[in-house]
Amino acid sequence: xxxxxxxxxxxxxxxxxxxxxxxxxxxxxxxxxxxxxxxxxxxxxxxxxxxxxxxxxxxxxxxxxxxxxxxxxxxxxxxxxxxxxxxxxxxxxxxxxxxxxxxxxxxxxxxxxxxxxxxxxxxxxxxxxxxxxxxxxxxxxxxxxxxxxxxxxxxxxxxxxxxxxxxxxxxxxxxxxxxxxxxxxxxxxxxxxxxxxxxxxxxxxxxxxxxxxxxxxxxxxxxxxxxxxxxxxxxxxxxxxxxxxxxxxxxxxxxxxxxxxxxxxxxxxxxxxxxxxxxxxxxxxxxxxxxxxxxxxxxxxxxxx
Amino acid sequence: xxxxxxxxxxxxxxxxxxxxxxxxxxxxxxxxxxxxxxxxxxxxxxxxxxxxxxxxxxxxxxxxxxxxxxxxxxxxxxxxxxxxxxxxxxxxxxxxxxxxxxxxxxxxxxxxxxxxxxxxxxxxxxxxxxxxxxxxxxxxxxxxxxxxxxxxxxxxxxxxxxxxxxxxxxxxxxxxxxxxxxxxxxxxxxxxxxxxxxxxx
Numbered sequence: 001x002x003x004x005x006x007x008x009x010x011x012x013x014x015x016x017x018x019x020x021x022x023x024x025x026x027x028x029x030x031x032x033x034x035x036x037x038x039x040x041x042x043x044x045x046x047x048x049x050x051x052x053x054x055x056x057x058x059x060x061x062x063x064x065x066x067x068x069x070x071x072x073x074x075x076x077x078x079x080x081x082x083x084x085x086x087x088x089x090x091x092x093x094x095x096x097x098x099x100x101x102x103x104x105x106x107x108x109x110x111x112x113x114x115x116x117x118x119x120x121x122x123x124x125x126x127x128x129x130x131x132x133x134x135x136x137x138x139x140x141x142x143x144x145x146x147x148x149x150x151x152x153x154x155x156x157x158x159x160x161x162x163x164x165x166x167x168x169x170x171x172x173x174x175x176x177x178x179x180x181x182x183x184x185x186x187x188x189x190x191x192x193x194x195x196x197x198x199x200x201x202x203x204x205x206x207x208x209x210x211x212x213x214x215x216x217x218x219x220x221x222x223x224x225x226x227x228x229x230x231x232x233x234x235x236x237x238x239x240x241x242x243x244x245x246x247x248x249x250x251x252x253x254x255x256x257x258x259x260x261x262x263x264x265x266x267x268x269x270x271x272x273x274x275x276x277x278x279x280x281x282x283x284x285x286x287x288x289x290x291x292x293x294x295x296x297x298x299x300x301x302x303x304x305x
Numbered sequence: 306x307x308x309x310x311x312x313x314x315x316x317x318x319x320x321x322x323x324x325x326x327x328x329x330x331x332x333x334x335x336x337x338x339x340x341x342x343x344x345x346x347x348x349x350x351x352x353x354x355x356x357x358x359x360x361x362x363x364x365x366x367x368x369x370x371x372x373x374x375x376x377x378x379x380x381x382x383x384x385x386x387x388x389x390x391x392x393x394x395x396x397x398x399x400x401x402x403x404x405x406x407x408x409x410x411x412x413x414x415x416x417x418x419x420x421x422x423x424x425x426x427x428x429x430x431x432x433x434x435x436x437x438x439x440x441x442x443x444x445x446x447x448x449x450x451x452x453x454x455x456x457x458x459x460x461x462x463x464x465x466x467x468x469x470x471x472x473x474x475x476x477x478x479x480x481x482x483x484x485x486x487x488x489x490x491x492x493x494x495x496x497x498x499x500x501x502x503x504x505x506x
Contacts, residue, residue, distance in 0.1 A: 067341035075476055078340065130342055175476045246475070265420060265472065267410075274341055278405055 052121055052133065052287075055280075059132040061201045063274050068208045069126065070227055071175045072161065072168040079170070080208035087167040089205075089212035089228070094144075098234035099154035102147065108212055112198070114147070115139035120195055122218035124225070125257045125286045129266040132274050136216055138197035142190045150186070150234045158183045158239035159215060160231035176242055182226040183239035183253065184217065187295050193218055193288060196229070219288040221255045252305040256296070257286035261305045312376040319380060323387045326354060327394065344402045351395035352424075356469055358388035359431075359462045360483055363490050366458075382438055385458075389431050392465070396428055420471035427464035430457045459494075462487045 070080040073087075092108040117137050125131045145157075161180040165171040171178050188194060197216045198205060205211040210227025217224050223243050233239070243251035250264060259269045259282040270279040285292050296304075330350055333339040340346045362385040369378040404411050415425045433454055437443065443451045466487060470480035 063341045071475065075474075077342070130345070173476070262417070264418060267414060267418075272342070272344070272403075277344075277402075279403075 052123070056123065056133045057275075058121065058135055059274055061203070064132060064134055064200060065206050065208055067274065069128075069222065070170075070208055070210065072170045072178075072180065072228075073208065074170045075175060081206075083169050084207035087164070087207040087211070087228075089207060092212045092230075094213070094229060095231045096144070096148040096234075097231060098158075099151045099236060100234050101149040101151065104148075106147070108198075111144070111147075115143045117198065118195075120193075120197075120216070122193075122216060123286050124216075124218065124222050125271060125282065127221040127223060127251065127255070127263065127266065127268075129268065129271045129282075130274055131271045131282075131286075135201055136195065136197040137199035137202065138195040138216060140192055141194045141196050141215065142192065144196065144232065145190060148232070148234065153236050154234035155186055156183055156235050156237065156239050157186065157189045158231075158233045158235055159226045159229050160233070161226055162228045162230040176246065179230075180226060180242045181239070182215070182224055182241045184224075185238075185295075188217070188292075191292065191295070193291055219257055219285040219292045221251075221257060223251070224255050254296075254301075254304050256292075256301065256305075257282065257284070258301055258305065259284060261302055309376045309379060312379055316380060316383070320383060323358070323384070326350070327391070344398065348395060348398045348403060351391050351398060352469070355388055355391035355395050356462075356465050356483060358384055358391060359458070359465060360486055362388055363458060363462055363487065367490050367493055385434065386438060389435050392428055392431060396425075420468050423464045423471070424468035427461045427468060430461035430464070433457060434461075459487070459491055 066081045067077045068080040069077070070084075073080040073083040093105050094108065094111065095105045097103055117139055120136045120138060122134060122136060123131055124134050159182045162168075163171060163179040165178075184194070195216050196213055197210075198213050200209060205214065210225075210229075213229055214227040215225045215229060224241075238253055241251075241253055244253050244255070257268070262268055268282055271282045272279050283289070330339065330347055334343055334347055337343070362381060365377045365381045365384060368374045369376075369381070400406060400408075400411060404414075415421050434457055437446060437451060437454055446454070463484070466480055466483040470477055470484060473480055
């Protein structure tokens with residue numbers, strides 16, 4: 001896929017827009033700002049955003065940042081926005097480890113100097129059968145993979161969320177085995193739709209959204225998009241992933257959005273788009289079938305769910 | 306110790322306290338202040354309230370056997386009916402708001418997903434209790450038959466707390482506590498109804 005220069009939001013503009021939004025929050029006119037952004041996104045002919053259709057309207061900044069699953073801050077949907085104020089995402093560094101030529105600890109600032117921040121408007125489909133449309137800012141994960149320069153033996157990547165029980169009250173209790181881990185196959189990780197996000201709505205990620213940097217894999221259930229990433233490890237075997245370790249019959253390693261594979265608790269045939277009353281049909285690979293299905297050709301997706 | 310008469314006086318207050326949340330949540334639903342996913346929130350609130358009231362009914366049955374707490378029996382029927390009220394609202398929310406009367410889907414969902422099967426069965430088990438709740442019917446049936454019917458509260462309670470247990474993704478402490486309470490009460494019943502009479506013989 002080719003990206004035209006005109007489709008990339010320059011980092012400078014991103015910073016400016018961020019300032020604009022911050023000041024407009026202060027002025028209490030944030031809703032105005034978000035509709036402006038929405039209009040500009042829909043007008044842009046970004047190939048990565050083209051999977052959205054007319055009915056996919058952006059969820060509000062408030063919806064996106066007050067309804068979260070981030071058990072590090074508690075199990076309730078509003079816990080992350082209520083309990084995350086003590087979390088300090090700055091300074092931040094990411095450790096690149098495992099089967100690579102350049103293992104290193106990278107400061108986030110350094111990473112941001114090397115990459116171009118882009119706008120990506122993606123659907124997010126939670127395994128709990130609700131969904132949102134989110135305007136992310138971020139850069140392809142492939143950029144980091146290039147920096148790490150993996151050996152040919154590296155077949156998978158494991159991601160680790162930061163472990164800071166003092167700042168993350170949920171980690172003081174054994175809600176999940178901490179730290180949270182997730183994984184991708186190398187081709188999935190290299191896919192141009194897979195991004196590391198640092199912001200949404202032109203605003204730095206808030207703590208509840210996985211500040212300062214999180215994965216976004218739009219064709220997989222939301223829990224694959226691990227938050228507050230601190231380690232990226234290249235491995236030769238399929239790595240552990242928290243939910244699929246806890247309940248392997250419910251959450252597979254792949255966890256592609258798939259309306260044909262039912263979950264024991266939630267029907268995956270339909271979903272409730274946050275802000276809508278009636279459920280809508282869930283799309284195969286969350287609507288990104290054309291872009292990603294080639295990676296799973298010949299695989300029995302009922303077995304590798 | 307509270308006398309039955311004073312307790313009767315505060316009964317309306319208990320009535321209002323238990324019915325109030327349903328008004329509050331209806332208002333919040335219309336008002337848009339039930340959070341980002343209001344249908345899910347409403348369904349969770351109603352279901353949890355229903356389950357808590359079912360367990361409260363069970364606790365009243367056992368506790369009112371103590372002389373000092375005998376007055377409690379006076380509100381058991383009211384609490385039990387409210388439990389059914391909240392469970393029914395919970396089920397109706399699932400049918401009308403969550404799935405918008407997609408009956409064929411709902412039937413499949415009930416048959417296919419064990420946690421929904423359990424919740425549905427619990428609802429069904431509560432129906433005979435409600436039908437036989439008026440005093441007239443109790444007199445017609447006779448206390449012994451009536452009591453046997455009302456033992457259905459135990460499977461209903463167990464099924465609905467297992468329904469809750471299966472729904473929660475992690476940290477199942479709250480549903481586990483409910484299941485524990487029900488099992489303790491069952492054992493207590495079993496001890497007094499089966500073991501003690503045998504020992505006496």
